[in-house]
Amino acid sequence: MTQRIASYPGTALSEEDIERGRVLSIHDRLRADYAWDAGLAIGRYLDGLKAGQILGVRCERCDRTVVPPRAFCEQCFAPMDAFVPLAGVGTVNTFSLCYVTWDVKRIAEPLIPSVIDLDGTSPPAGIMHLLGGVATDRVRIGMRVRAVWKPARAREGAITDIRYFKPLRRG
């Protein structure tokens, strides 16, 4: 950043320059379709969700129960195959009130994403999900919540088989 440099390179364009064709640009769309295999541990997790149950997994050696399940313990590198049913009840670790979509369009009613520490796991071990059935001004860190499931026939083995988590008590 010596004073020798009078003007730095890099030419700023505006959105209008593109829209009005004042500079040339090419617009194209990449197709990227994938089918991801759930794998061993998450496969069991999804089976559990379809059955209306959240499964954690346990490493006896580290005395640790975590969710989402994984095939191996990242800390001791042993297999992690002792699945543990969790009660579907937990505590709000943190939350946000989100007023924009993934492409930054505004939404009127905010989504309430949250990290929920599930009972029966070794803290800190939460999952990300949404909160619902609660007014935005009543949401609190530390609030006790439980999973609200889709009806059994509508469940498909996906994280969305849990519609959201809602307060245990009416606040």
Place this chain on the structure above:
Amino acid sequence: MSMRRVAVVGAGMTRFVRRAMETPKELAWHAARMALDSCGLTLKDVGGVCIGSAPDAFDGVHMKGEYLSDGSGAWGKPVMRSFVGGGTGVFLGPHGWYHAASGLFDVVLVVAEEKMSSFYPHAQAAFVTIFDHTTERPLKPNLLWIFALEMNRYMQTYGISKRDIAQVAVKNKRNAADHPCAMLGEANITIEDVLNSEVLAWPVQRLDVSPVSDGAVAIVMAAEGVAERITDRPVWVQGVGWNLDTAYWTNRDLAYPAYVERAARMAYDMAGVREPRKEIHIVEPYDPFDYKELHHLEGLLLADRGKAPELTAQGVTAREGAMPVCPSGGLLGVGNPITAAGLMKVAELFWQLRGEAGARQVPGKPERGLAQAWGDLMQVGTVTILGTQRPA
């Protein structure tokens, strides 16, 4: 360690802009050429080239490293690209250092480039794929969520207010007003401006966030014996560190970045720094969101846990303060072309330690500075320590 000592001997950068007319390769060339010119070298002097850039999907250019190679001065040369998310720009410190310290190359050209503006309708959508495709993406998350969730946890754990955090955005955007390449420098911005800006994902508001940007930065690194012949003021790499946690970001303490601490300890050990708060004179921590600067100062052991906002309020982290933090203006002020923003922090230390930072120069002839970046799913810490003293 039987490694050679390595110094930074030159640096260059483009302006950071919302949308650049130049292609990624053209931006890289401008920065790389400026870095070579700044120390009187030409391509012939360069042994190897190190490139840092985000995943190909961000620019929509497949094999981005290969595409960028000629613009980065790598024609006919050994070239290596690295990527550790947002941590990449400062990871180029250890990446470039290795190339020269190992004895493989005497002079290494290190280039970081990002062009985020090509993604339509908004670059934020490119980040959605960082979430787990099976357990998280069906919930239709967006990038703001992880920051908002971490920020809220940080605030709650230590009783920190939005006002405490907004001070960081004000400081950095004001600092950036003195940076010739800055995108969002604002000399007169106030805390009220930040607190009144649009709520995106509470507690995150518009002015808490760094902008989508295009830009490139390059530095030249040289091994001992060569560096001193290139310049009489080499700035030495005194320490490097990096560390990764798992991608299970919901399984860790969101109020404290332990992986940043592990990276910092690695770098402090190498640099022989025992009391970082006394021995680090300038800090350029990663500030894509204002609370992240505070979070990272704590992870770097430069503030007690939950106490970084007090340092900001007391002016300790101001450009004229006892420990200037982001005198460049940071990502919040200069802009955030991801890997280029990280390497900009390393370049800022180079200019500051040589007394070449112009209107941004911190007083008191600083001798040692630390740059840090962070990335992926709350999991990466990268640290580079530069200093005027040649390591023992």
